[in-house]
Amino acid sequence: MAPIVSEDHKEKKKREILESAHACFAKKGFQVATMNDIVEHSGMSKGAIYNYFNSKDEIYLELMRESTEQTYNSLKESILIFNSALEKIIFLFDLYDKGDGINIEDLSKTIVHYEFRLYSFRHEELNNKLNQRKQKYFLEFIEDIIKEGQYSGEFKSDLNPKLMADLFWSLIDGVTSQFVYKGYPQNEVLNEMKNMFINRLKV
Template sequence: MAPIVSEEYKEKKRQEILQSAHACFAKKGFEASTVDDIVAHSGLSKGAIYNYFKSKDEIYLALMERQTKESGTKFTEAISERQTALDKLDYLINAYLDNDPNDEENKDLALVHFEFRLYSTRNPELKSTLTKRYKDFFVKLLAGIIKEGQEAGEFKNQLDPGTYADIFWAMVNGVTLQATIIEKYQYKAILKEMQTMFVEKLKA
């Protein structure tokens, strides 16, 4: 009879695989990394890894899901402590100002993230999954803050919250991508200037 494996043990092994994959992707990039690399890093067999994940794509999606949950919890708690929509918006901008992709500990992960997004455009299922994640978390979060600001009289009522949520994330993602590919890019200065322009457009 096969030994009974607890859910706690399964989750522990799953997290070990994700941590090893995270390290491999950060070091070599998503497409260059292989399941064999994850095997070597984790010390687990290939069969053990395939017991938890069907493919490298699935592993990366699990990493993104974990990141979204962690960010969601952090952002939700921090935002709930702030009284005005403008304060909540400032908090989000400052969170990205503190996550400068020019810093070594952030650069590799930012590159992997953009690499996977580009890779997903050739896979309709992955593209659909990432689109849903973007709309359900990122757009919903910003649109909610903008609507709150409109109801409180802080922001212009005629602006569409969904459109401006898209503009916000295009701004953040764009400046992050530029910082990963252009040497000595003034990430913080440019993001702060974008913040000023964006807020001025929103203000009633």
């Protein structure tokens, strides 16, 4: 009779796999890192890892799901302190102000994230999942703030909330994709983008 494994034990092992995978992706890049790398880093057997995940695609999707949900829930809670839609937009832009510069861990996460997005472009199922994630956690989040600002009279009523949400994330993606270049004036560029975006919104 096979031993009974507790849910806590399963969760602990799953967490070890995810942490090992994250370390491998950050070190080698998503496409170069292999399941064997994850096996070696984790110290677990290949069979044990395949009990939880069928591929590194599944592993990365789980990492992304966890990160996205944690960030989304944190943002939803953080903006509750603001009384206006404009304050919320300013707060969200300022989150990407990295002060003295992005640290190595954030840079690694950013690079792996863009690698996976490019990789998913050639895999329809993965691409669909990323598009669903974008719509649920990112576009709708900004759309709701734009609609709030239109309802309160802060923002122009003739603006398309979905288009403005796409524009917001395009600006943010544009800045974060430049982190790899040394000397890139990210904070100055971000501030200019924020001012342009806000001027486009305001009545």
